[in-house]
Amino acid sequence: MGFFDKLKVGLEKTRKGLTEKIEQLIVGYADIDDEFLDDLEAILLTADVGVKTTAQLLSDVRAGIKNKQIQSPEELKPFLQEKISAILMNGETAEPEVQPPMVIMVVGVNGVGKTTTIGKLGNYYREQGKTVMLAAGDTFRAAAIEQLEIWGGRIGAEVIKHTEGSDPAAVVFDAVQSAKARKVDVLIIDTAGRLHTKSNLMEELKKIYRIINRELPGAPHSTLLVLDATTGQNAVNQAKLFGEAAAVSGLVLTKLDGTAKGGVVIAIKSELNVPVRWIGIGEGLQDLRPFDPAAFSQALFAD
Ligand SMILES: Nc1nc2c(ncn2[C@@H]2O[C@H](COP(=O)(O)OP(=O)(O)O)[C@@H](O)[C@H]2O)c(=O)[nH]1
């Protein structure tokens, strides 16, 4: 199955909760009245599109009715699809090309899929013929280091690690030195995500960031925040939290396979000023792709 088909299957539940309900709504009403708009609002909110984005879409619809862009319920679906596409496309820019080593720092709370994303991302660059190095910056548990080593073995990437409990900043220092000395193309840095005390985690991330930047000016070239799509609005809140502490340059949305909360992508795009870079739709090597807004909205609205 190709990625698009897999994305469509993955978004099945979101589509059932959003697109199919909109279709049922359209069939159920002869005219767009206040009741219709109330029902539409409820559908959008339930699909995790978010309060702010839902309000925006409803005001777009009202404007569309007023200026006769929408004259009947059937005209609502293409209208909404277009508005949602526009939200998804907003602010998406290509990653700038950088001189190797390109350093990518990966942050996010525990369990969202950071380490798995690093494995898949490393594989993506390997398939482009690039050399990849991974840094085990989550030193909190031995299992976290082992998990990264397994991914390194699978994709043919060297893993820089220290022992459990060691200072992540020291691991990162070593990794940047090795990446420069061995001229690797891409260095991807794993970090811990335990939120037991928020300020500690944020301070640790800032320290790692400073070390990377001191050892390689301009780096990290991107700081990716990983968010678990199945957590819906929580993902939006995490993005706000991390955005305040770390200079997040892009988002990765994981676990879009089989979630009914895929609408959260729309909320994230409209509420945060950070581009979605990658989406994850499974645990396999191939299950991560660059975010393609057009393909995403097409998969969401596909019949
Ligand atoms: N279904 C699905 N599972 C995922 C995806 N990404 C990660 N996972 C799973 O989520 C769990 C936590 O992932 P992990 O990478 O250890 O998270 P971390 O704590 O942020 O490093 C693991 O069981 C992963 O296999 C995804 O895109 N789809």
Ligand SMILES: [Mg+2]
């Ligand atoms: Mg991890």
